Amino acid sequence: MEYTIKQLSDLAGITPRTLRWYDSQGLLKPGRVTEAGYRLYGPAEVDRLQQILFYRALDLPLAEIRTLLERPDFDRQAALQSHLSALEARRAQLDALILTVKQTLKGADTMSDAEKFECFKRNVIKENEALHGAEVRAKYGDAAMEQANARVAGLTREQYWAMTALEEEIRAKLEAAVRAGADPAGEAGLDVAMCHKTWLSYGWDGSQYSPEAHRGLAALYTEDDRFTTYYDRTVPGCAAFLRASIERHI
Known part of the structure:
Protein backbone atom coordinates (compact mmCIF):
# COMPACT_ATOMS: atom_id res chain seq x y z
CA MET A 1 0.00 0.00 0.00
CA GLU A 2 1.16 3.51 -0.81
CA TYR A 3 0.37 6.71 1.05
CA THR A 4 0.34 10.32 -0.02
CA ILE A 5 2.19 12.77 2.19
CA LYS A 6 -1.12 13.82 3.78
CA GLN A 7 -2.20 10.25 4.40
CA LEU A 8 1.12 9.26 5.96
CA SER A 9 1.28 12.35 8.15
CA ASP A 10 -2.23 11.62 9.44
CA LEU A 11 -1.29 7.98 10.05
CA ALA A 12 1.86 8.87 11.98
CA GLY A 13 0.43 11.83 13.86
CA ILE A 14 2.88 14.35 12.42
CA THR A 15 2.54 17.21 9.95
CA PRO A 16 3.15 17.10 6.19
CA ARG A 17 5.72 19.83 6.81
CA THR A 18 7.68 17.42 9.03
CA LEU A 19 7.74 14.81 6.27
CA ARG A 20 8.95 17.41 3.78
CA TRP A 21 11.68 18.40 6.22
CA TYR A 22 12.75 14.76 6.63
CA ASP A 23 12.89 14.53 2.84
CA SER A 24 15.03 17.68 2.52
CA GLN A 25 17.44 16.32 5.16
CA GLY A 26 17.80 12.98 3.40
CA LEU A 27 16.24 11.21 6.35
CA LEU A 28 13.09 9.90 4.68
CA LYS A 29 12.69 10.03 0.92
CA PRO A 30 9.38 9.03 -0.69
CA GLY A 31 9.33 5.68 -2.43
CA ARG A 32 8.50 7.47 -5.66
CA VAL A 33 7.24 10.78 -6.98
CA THR A 34 4.43 10.84 -9.53
CA GLU A 35 4.57 12.79 -12.78
CA ALA A 36 2.30 15.32 -11.10
CA GLY A 37 4.87 15.77 -8.33
CA TYR A 38 3.06 13.89 -5.57
CA ARG A 39 5.21 12.07 -3.04
CA LEU A 40 4.17 8.45 -2.43
CA TYR A 41 5.39 6.34 0.48
CA GLY A 42 5.40 2.54 0.51
CA PRO A 43 5.95 -0.13 3.20
CA ALA A 44 9.72 0.45 3.41
CA GLU A 45 9.22 4.17 4.01
CA VAL A 46 6.54 3.48 6.63
CA ASP A 47 8.95 1.19 8.51
CA ARG A 48 11.73 3.76 8.29
CA LEU A 49 9.44 6.51 9.58
CA GLN A 50 8.51 4.33 12.54
CA GLN A 51 12.21 3.93 13.38
CA ILE A 52 12.75 7.68 13.05
CA LEU A 53 9.90 8.44 15.43
CA PHE A 54 11.14 5.86 17.93
CA TYR A 55 14.55 7.52 17.95
CA ARG A 56 12.98 10.98 18.20
CA ALA A 57 11.03 9.80 21.25
CA LEU A 58 14.42 8.97 22.79
CA ASP A 59 15.61 12.53 22.03
CA LEU A 60 18.19 11.64 19.38
CA PRO A 61 19.08 14.47 16.96
CA LEU A 62 18.03 13.95 13.34
CA ALA A 63 21.63 13.82 12.11
CA GLU A 64 22.43 10.98 14.51
CA ILE A 65 19.25 9.12 13.53
CA ARG A 66 20.24 9.25 9.87
CA THR A 67 23.72 7.96 10.72
CA LEU A 68 22.24 5.03 12.64
CA LEU A 69 19.70 4.12 9.96
CA GLU A 70 22.28 4.24 7.20
CA ARG A 71 24.75 1.94 8.92
CA PRO A 72 25.36 -1.08 6.65
CA ASP A 73 24.77 -3.41 9.60
CA PHE A 74 21.51 -1.77 10.69
CA ASP A 75 19.15 -4.50 11.95
CA ARG A 76 15.51 -3.47 12.31
CA GLN A 77 14.64 -6.23 14.79
CA ALA A 78 17.66 -5.45 16.94
CA ALA A 79 16.80 -1.75 16.79
CA LEU A 80 13.25 -2.45 17.93
CA GLN A 81 14.58 -4.50 20.85
CA SER A 82 16.88 -1.61 21.71
CA HIS A 83 13.96 0.84 21.62
CA LEU A 84 11.96 -1.47 23.88
CA SER A 85 14.77 -1.69 26.44
CA ALA A 86 15.28 2.07 26.45
CA LEU A 87 11.57 2.77 26.82
CA GLU A 88 11.21 0.22 29.61
CA ALA A 89 14.12 1.85 31.43
CA ARG A 90 12.49 5.26 31.00
CA ARG A 91 9.15 3.93 32.25
CA ALA A 92 10.86 2.40 35.29
CA GLN A 93 12.51 5.73 36.02
CA LEU A 94 9.23 7.63 35.74
CA ASP A 95 7.38 5.05 37.87
CA ALA A 96 9.98 5.39 40.62
CA LEU A 97 9.86 9.18 40.49
CA ILE A 98 6.06 9.21 40.59
CA LEU A 99 6.09 6.88 43.60
CA THR A 100 8.57 9.08 45.45
CA VAL A 101 6.58 12.25 44.73
CA LYS A 102 3.41 10.56 46.01
CA GLN A 103 5.19 9.37 49.14
CA THR A 104 6.62 12.83 49.68
CA LEU A 105 3.17 14.41 49.36
CA LYS A 106 1.76 11.95 51.89
CA GLY A 107 4.54 12.15 54.42
CA ALA A 108 7.02 14.88 53.64
CA ASP A 109 7.66 15.46 57.33
CA THR A 110 8.16 11.78 58.19
CA MET A 111 10.37 10.61 55.31
CA SER A 112 13.97 10.04 56.27
CA ASP A 113 16.72 11.62 54.21
CA ALA A 114 17.64 8.16 52.91
CA GLU A 115 14.05 7.49 51.77
CA LYS A 116 14.03 10.75 49.81
CA PHE A 117 16.82 9.41 47.60
CA GLU A 118 15.87 5.72 47.38
CA CYS A 119 13.98 6.18 44.11
CA PHE A 120 17.10 7.31 42.32
CA LYS A 121 18.97 4.16 43.29
CA ARG A 122 16.00 2.04 42.27
CA ASN A 123 16.10 3.80 38.91
CA VAL A 124 19.71 2.75 38.40
CA ILE A 125 18.91 -0.85 39.27
CA LYS A 126 15.92 -0.98 36.92
CA GLU A 127 17.84 0.69 34.11
CA ASN A 128 20.73 -1.72 34.58
CA GLU A 129 18.33 -4.66 34.47
CA ALA A 130 16.72 -3.37 31.28
CA LEU A 131 20.04 -2.64 29.59
CA HIS A 132 22.43 -5.27 30.98
CA GLY A 133 20.35 -7.81 32.90
CA ALA A 134 19.77 -10.53 30.32
CA GLU A 135 23.39 -10.58 29.13
CA VAL A 136 24.94 -10.49 32.60
CA ARG A 137 22.64 -13.22 33.91
CA ALA A 138 23.32 -15.42 30.88
CA LYS A 139 27.08 -14.94 31.05
CA TYR A 140 27.78 -14.70 34.79
CA GLY A 141 24.64 -16.10 36.45
CA ASP A 142 21.74 -14.66 38.43
CA ALA A 143 23.81 -14.36 41.59
CA ALA A 148 25.50 -6.00 41.70
CA ASN A 149 21.94 -4.78 42.32
CA ALA A 150 22.38 -5.18 46.07
CA ARG A 151 25.63 -3.25 45.93
CA VAL A 152 23.93 -0.32 44.17
CA ALA A 153 21.01 -0.46 46.61
CA GLY A 154 23.48 -0.18 49.47
CA LEU A 155 25.19 2.96 48.18
CA THR A 156 25.13 6.01 50.41
CA ARG A 157 23.70 9.23 49.02
CA GLU A 158 27.23 10.56 48.48
CA GLN A 159 28.30 7.38 46.68
CA TYR A 160 25.22 7.45 44.47
CA TRP A 161 25.80 11.01 43.34
CA ALA A 162 29.51 10.29 42.80
CA MET A 163 28.57 7.32 40.60
CA THR A 164 26.10 9.29 38.48
CA ALA A 165 28.53 12.21 38.15
CA LEU A 166 31.24 9.81 36.98
CA GLU A 167 28.86 8.28 34.43
CA GLU A 168 28.21 11.73 32.96
CA GLU A 169 31.95 12.46 33.01
CA ILE A 170 32.66 9.27 31.06
CA ARG A 171 30.04 10.17 28.46
CA ALA A 172 31.45 13.69 28.07
CA LYS A 173 35.01 12.38 27.72
CA LEU A 174 33.93 9.78 25.18
CA GLU A 175 32.11 12.33 23.05
CA ALA A 176 35.02 14.77 23.20
CA ALA A 177 37.52 12.05 22.28
CA VAL A 178 35.49 10.78 19.33
CA ARG A 179 34.83 14.28 18.02
CA ALA A 180 38.56 15.03 18.25
CA GLY A 181 39.47 11.82 16.43
CA ALA A 182 41.54 10.63 19.41
CA ASP A 183 43.29 7.26 19.46
CA PRO A 184 41.88 4.79 22.03
CA ALA A 185 45.45 3.62 22.63
CA GLY A 186 46.44 7.12 23.71
CA GLU A 187 45.94 9.27 26.78
CA ALA A 188 42.24 9.92 26.15
CA GLY A 189 41.59 6.19 25.88
CA LEU A 190 43.51 5.49 29.09
CA ASP A 191 41.55 8.17 30.94
CA VAL A 192 38.20 6.79 29.77
CA ALA A 193 39.16 3.20 30.59
CA MET A 194 40.27 4.07 34.12
CA CYS A 195 37.13 6.14 34.74
CA HIS A 196 35.03 3.23 33.53
CA LYS A 197 36.86 0.85 35.87
CA THR A 198 36.11 3.16 38.80
CA TRP A 199 32.48 3.44 37.72
CA LEU A 200 32.15 -0.35 37.63
CA SER A 201 33.40 -0.56 41.21
CA TYR A 202 30.12 0.96 42.41
CA GLY A 203 28.26 -2.12 41.17
CA TRP A 204 30.95 -4.81 41.14
CA ASP A 205 32.87 -5.82 44.25
CA GLY A 206 36.39 -7.21 44.29
CA SER A 207 35.24 -10.80 43.89
CA GLN A 208 33.28 -9.97 40.73
CA TYR A 209 35.79 -7.73 39.01
CA SER A 210 38.59 -8.99 36.80
CA PRO A 211 40.23 -7.53 33.69
CA GLU A 212 38.72 -10.39 31.68
CA ALA A 213 35.20 -9.65 32.94
CA HIS A 214 35.71 -5.95 32.27
CA ARG A 215 36.82 -6.61 28.69
CA GLY A 216 33.95 -9.06 28.25
CA LEU A 217 31.47 -6.35 29.21
CA ALA A 218 33.18 -3.91 26.87
CA ALA A 219 32.77 -6.34 23.97
CA LEU A 220 29.00 -6.14 24.39
CA TYR A 221 29.14 -2.41 23.76
CA THR A 222 29.59 -3.00 20.04
CA GLU A 223 28.07 -6.49 19.75
CA ASP A 224 24.67 -5.63 21.21
CA ASP A 225 22.68 -2.82 19.58
CA ARG A 226 21.12 -1.84 22.91
CA PHE A 227 24.53 -0.94 24.30
CA THR A 228 25.66 0.68 21.07
CA THR A 229 22.54 2.83 20.88
CA TYR A 230 22.98 3.86 24.52
CA TYR A 231 26.56 5.07 24.06
CA ASP A 232 26.17 6.37 20.48
CA ARG A 233 22.91 8.23 21.04
CA THR A 234 24.60 11.63 20.73
CA VAL A 235 27.93 10.95 19.01
CA PRO A 236 28.26 7.77 16.91
CA GLY A 237 31.49 5.91 17.57
CA CYS A 238 31.52 6.29 21.36
CA ALA A 239 30.72 2.62 21.99
CA ALA A 240 33.55 1.47 19.73
CA PHE A 241 35.98 3.94 21.31
CA LEU A 242 35.06 2.79 24.81
CA ARG A 243 35.50 -0.87 23.90
CA ALA A 244 38.84 -0.25 22.22
CA SER A 245 40.05 1.82 25.17
CA ILE A 246 39.18 -0.88 27.68
CA GLU A 247 40.71 -3.64 25.56
CA ARG A 248 43.91 -1.62 25.21
CA HIS A 249 44.37 -0.42 28.78
CA ILE A 250 42.63 -2.96 31.05
Whole structure:
Protein backbone atom coordinates (compact mmCIF):
# COMPACT_ATOMS: atom_id res chain seq x y z
CA MET A 1 0.00 0.00 0.00
CA GLU A 2 1.16 3.51 -0.81
CA TYR A 3 0.37 6.71 1.05
CA THR A 4 0.34 10.32 -0.02
CA ILE A 5 2.19 12.77 2.19
CA LYS A 6 -1.12 13.82 3.78
CA GLN A 7 -2.20 10.25 4.40
CA LEU A 8 1.12 9.26 5.96
CA SER A 9 1.28 12.35 8.15
CA ASP A 10 -2.23 11.62 9.44
CA LEU A 11 -1.29 7.98 10.05
CA ALA A 12 1.86 8.87 11.98
CA GLY A 13 0.43 11.83 13.86
CA ILE A 14 2.88 14.35 12.42
CA THR A 15 2.54 17.21 9.95
CA PRO A 16 3.15 17.10 6.19
CA ARG A 17 5.72 19.83 6.81
CA THR A 18 7.68 17.42 9.03
CA LEU A 19 7.74 14.81 6.27
CA ARG A 20 8.95 17.41 3.78
CA TRP A 21 11.68 18.40 6.22
CA TYR A 22 12.75 14.76 6.63
CA ASP A 23 12.89 14.53 2.84
CA SER A 24 15.03 17.68 2.52
CA GLN A 25 17.44 16.32 5.16
CA GLY A 26 17.80 12.98 3.40
CA LEU A 27 16.24 11.21 6.35
CA LEU A 28 13.09 9.90 4.68
CA LYS A 29 12.69 10.03 0.92
CA PRO A 30 9.38 9.03 -0.69
CA GLY A 31 9.33 5.68 -2.43
CA ARG A 32 8.50 7.47 -5.66
CA VAL A 33 7.24 10.78 -6.98
CA THR A 34 4.43 10.84 -9.53
CA GLU A 35 4.57 12.79 -12.78
CA ALA A 36 2.30 15.32 -11.10
CA GLY A 37 4.87 15.77 -8.33
CA TYR A 38 3.06 13.89 -5.57
CA ARG A 39 5.21 12.07 -3.04
CA LEU A 40 4.17 8.45 -2.43
CA TYR A 41 5.39 6.34 0.48
CA GLY A 42 5.40 2.54 0.51
CA PRO A 43 5.95 -0.13 3.20
CA ALA A 44 9.72 0.45 3.41
CA GLU A 45 9.22 4.17 4.01
CA VAL A 46 6.54 3.48 6.63
CA ASP A 47 8.95 1.19 8.51
CA ARG A 48 11.73 3.76 8.29
CA LEU A 49 9.44 6.51 9.58
CA GLN A 50 8.51 4.33 12.54
CA GLN A 51 12.21 3.93 13.38
CA ILE A 52 12.75 7.68 13.05
CA LEU A 53 9.90 8.44 15.43
CA PHE A 54 11.14 5.86 17.93
CA TYR A 55 14.55 7.52 17.95
CA ARG A 56 12.98 10.98 18.20
CA ALA A 57 11.03 9.80 21.25
CA LEU A 58 14.42 8.97 22.79
CA ASP A 59 15.61 12.53 22.03
CA LEU A 60 18.19 11.64 19.38
CA PRO A 61 19.08 14.47 16.96
CA LEU A 62 18.03 13.95 13.34
CA ALA A 63 21.63 13.82 12.11
CA GLU A 64 22.43 10.98 14.51
CA ILE A 65 19.25 9.12 13.53
CA ARG A 66 20.24 9.25 9.87
CA THR A 67 23.72 7.96 10.72
CA LEU A 68 22.24 5.03 12.64
CA LEU A 69 19.70 4.12 9.96
CA GLU A 70 22.28 4.24 7.20
CA ARG A 71 24.75 1.94 8.92
CA PRO A 72 25.36 -1.08 6.65
CA ASP A 73 24.77 -3.41 9.60
CA PHE A 74 21.51 -1.77 10.69
CA ASP A 75 19.15 -4.50 11.95
CA ARG A 76 15.51 -3.47 12.31
CA GLN A 77 14.64 -6.23 14.79
CA ALA A 78 17.66 -5.45 16.94
CA ALA A 79 16.80 -1.75 16.79
CA LEU A 80 13.25 -2.45 17.93
CA GLN A 81 14.58 -4.50 20.85
CA SER A 82 16.88 -1.61 21.71
CA HIS A 83 13.96 0.84 21.62
CA LEU A 84 11.96 -1.47 23.88
CA SER A 85 14.77 -1.69 26.44
CA ALA A 86 15.28 2.07 26.45
CA LEU A 87 11.57 2.77 26.82
CA GLU A 88 11.21 0.22 29.61
CA ALA A 89 14.12 1.85 31.43
CA ARG A 90 12.49 5.26 31.00
CA ARG A 91 9.15 3.93 32.25
CA ALA A 92 10.86 2.40 35.29
CA GLN A 93 12.51 5.73 36.02
CA LEU A 94 9.23 7.63 35.74
CA ASP A 95 7.38 5.05 37.87
CA ALA A 96 9.98 5.39 40.62
CA LEU A 97 9.86 9.18 40.49
CA ILE A 98 6.06 9.21 40.59
CA LEU A 99 6.09 6.88 43.60
CA THR A 100 8.57 9.08 45.45
CA VAL A 101 6.58 12.25 44.73
CA LYS A 102 3.41 10.56 46.01
CA GLN A 103 5.19 9.37 49.14
CA THR A 104 6.62 12.83 49.68
CA LEU A 105 3.17 14.41 49.36
CA LYS A 106 1.76 11.95 51.89
CA GLY A 107 4.54 12.15 54.42
CA ALA A 108 7.02 14.88 53.64
CA ASP A 109 7.66 15.46 57.33
CA THR A 110 8.16 11.78 58.19
CA MET A 111 10.37 10.61 55.31
CA SER A 112 13.97 10.04 56.27
CA ASP A 113 16.72 11.62 54.21
CA ALA A 114 17.64 8.16 52.91
CA GLU A 115 14.05 7.49 51.77
CA LYS A 116 14.03 10.75 49.81
CA PHE A 117 16.82 9.41 47.60
CA GLU A 118 15.87 5.72 47.38
CA CYS A 119 13.98 6.18 44.11
CA PHE A 120 17.10 7.31 42.32
CA LYS A 121 18.97 4.16 43.29
CA ARG A 122 16.00 2.04 42.27
CA ASN A 123 16.10 3.80 38.91
CA VAL A 124 19.71 2.75 38.40
CA ILE A 125 18.91 -0.85 39.27
CA LYS A 126 15.92 -0.98 36.92
CA GLU A 127 17.84 0.69 34.11
CA ASN A 128 20.73 -1.72 34.58
CA GLU A 129 18.33 -4.66 34.47
CA ALA A 130 16.72 -3.37 31.28
CA LEU A 131 20.04 -2.64 29.59
CA HIS A 132 22.43 -5.27 30.98
CA GLY A 133 20.35 -7.81 32.90
CA ALA A 134 19.77 -10.53 30.32
CA GLU A 135 23.39 -10.58 29.13
CA VAL A 136 24.94 -10.49 32.60
CA ARG A 137 22.64 -13.22 33.91
CA ALA A 138 23.32 -15.42 30.88
CA LYS A 139 27.08 -14.94 31.05
CA TYR A 140 27.78 -14.70 34.79
CA GLY A 141 24.64 -16.10 36.45
CA ASP A 142 21.74 -14.66 38.43
CA ALA A 143 23.81 -14.36 41.59
CA ALA A 144 26.25 -11.94 39.95
CA MET A 145 23.45 -9.63 38.80
CA GLU A 146 21.65 -9.79 42.14
CA GLN A 147 24.90 -9.02 43.94
CA ALA A 148 25.50 -6.00 41.70
CA ASN A 149 21.94 -4.78 42.32
CA ALA A 150 22.38 -5.18 46.07
CA ARG A 151 25.63 -3.25 45.93
CA VAL A 152 23.93 -0.32 44.17
CA ALA A 153 21.01 -0.46 46.61
CA GLY A 154 23.48 -0.18 49.47
CA LEU A 155 25.19 2.96 48.18
CA THR A 156 25.13 6.01 50.41
CA ARG A 157 23.70 9.23 49.02
CA GLU A 158 27.23 10.56 48.48
CA GLN A 159 28.30 7.38 46.68
CA TYR A 160 25.22 7.45 44.47
CA TRP A 161 25.80 11.01 43.34
CA ALA A 162 29.51 10.29 42.80
CA MET A 163 28.57 7.32 40.60
CA THR A 164 26.10 9.29 38.48
CA ALA A 165 28.53 12.21 38.15
CA LEU A 166 31.24 9.81 36.98
CA GLU A 167 28.86 8.28 34.43
CA GLU A 168 28.21 11.73 32.96
CA GLU A 169 31.95 12.46 33.01
CA ILE A 170 32.66 9.27 31.06
CA ARG A 171 30.04 10.17 28.46
CA ALA A 172 31.45 13.69 28.07
CA LYS A 173 35.01 12.38 27.72
CA LEU A 174 33.93 9.78 25.18
CA GLU A 175 32.11 12.33 23.05
CA ALA A 176 35.02 14.77 23.20
CA ALA A 177 37.52 12.05 22.28
CA VAL A 178 35.49 10.78 19.33
CA ARG A 179 34.83 14.28 18.02
CA ALA A 180 38.56 15.03 18.25
CA GLY A 181 39.47 11.82 16.43
CA ALA A 182 41.54 10.63 19.41
CA ASP A 183 43.29 7.26 19.46
CA PRO A 184 41.88 4.79 22.03
CA ALA A 185 45.45 3.62 22.63
CA GLY A 186 46.44 7.12 23.71
CA GLU A 187 45.94 9.27 26.78
CA ALA A 188 42.24 9.92 26.15
CA GLY A 189 41.59 6.19 25.88
CA LEU A 190 43.51 5.49 29.09
CA ASP A 191 41.55 8.17 30.94
CA VAL A 192 38.20 6.79 29.77
CA ALA A 193 39.16 3.20 30.59
CA MET A 194 40.27 4.07 34.12
CA CYS A 195 37.13 6.14 34.74
CA HIS A 196 35.03 3.23 33.53
CA LYS A 197 36.86 0.85 35.87
CA THR A 198 36.11 3.16 38.80
CA TRP A 199 32.48 3.44 37.72
CA LEU A 200 32.15 -0.35 37.63
CA SER A 201 33.40 -0.56 41.21
CA TYR A 202 30.12 0.96 42.41
CA GLY A 203 28.26 -2.12 41.17
CA TRP A 204 30.95 -4.81 41.14
CA ASP A 205 32.87 -5.82 44.25
CA GLY A 206 36.39 -7.21 44.29
CA SER A 207 35.24 -10.80 43.89
CA GLN A 208 33.28 -9.97 40.73
CA TYR A 209 35.79 -7.73 39.01
CA SER A 210 38.59 -8.99 36.80
CA PRO A 211 40.23 -7.53 33.69
CA GLU A 212 38.72 -10.39 31.68
CA ALA A 213 35.20 -9.65 32.94
CA HIS A 214 35.71 -5.95 32.27
CA ARG A 215 36.82 -6.61 28.69
CA GLY A 216 33.95 -9.06 28.25
CA LEU A 217 31.47 -6.35 29.21
CA ALA A 218 33.18 -3.91 26.87
CA ALA A 219 32.77 -6.34 23.97
CA LEU A 220 29.00 -6.14 24.39
CA TYR A 221 29.14 -2.41 23.76
CA THR A 222 29.59 -3.00 20.04
CA GLU A 223 28.07 -6.49 19.75
CA ASP A 224 24.67 -5.63 21.21
CA ASP A 225 22.68 -2.82 19.58
CA ARG A 226 21.12 -1.84 22.91
CA PHE A 227 24.53 -0.94 24.30
CA THR A 228 25.66 0.68 21.07
CA THR A 229 22.54 2.83 20.88
CA TYR A 230 22.98 3.86 24.52
CA TYR A 231 26.56 5.07 24.06
CA ASP A 232 26.17 6.37 20.48
CA ARG A 233 22.91 8.23 21.04
CA THR A 234 24.60 11.63 20.73
CA VAL A 235 27.93 10.95 19.01
CA PRO A 236 28.26 7.77 16.91
CA GLY A 237 31.49 5.91 17.57
CA CYS A 238 31.52 6.29 21.36
CA ALA A 239 30.72 2.62 21.99
CA ALA A 240 33.55 1.47 19.73
CA PHE A 241 35.98 3.94 21.31
CA LEU A 242 35.06 2.79 24.81
CA ARG A 243 35.50 -0.87 23.90
CA ALA A 244 38.84 -0.25 22.22
CA SER A 245 40.05 1.82 25.17
CA ILE A 246 39.18 -0.88 27.68
CA GLU A 247 40.71 -3.64 25.56
CA ARG A 248 43.91 -1.62 25.21
CA HIS A 249 44.37 -0.42 28.78
CA ILE A 250 42.63 -2.96 31.05
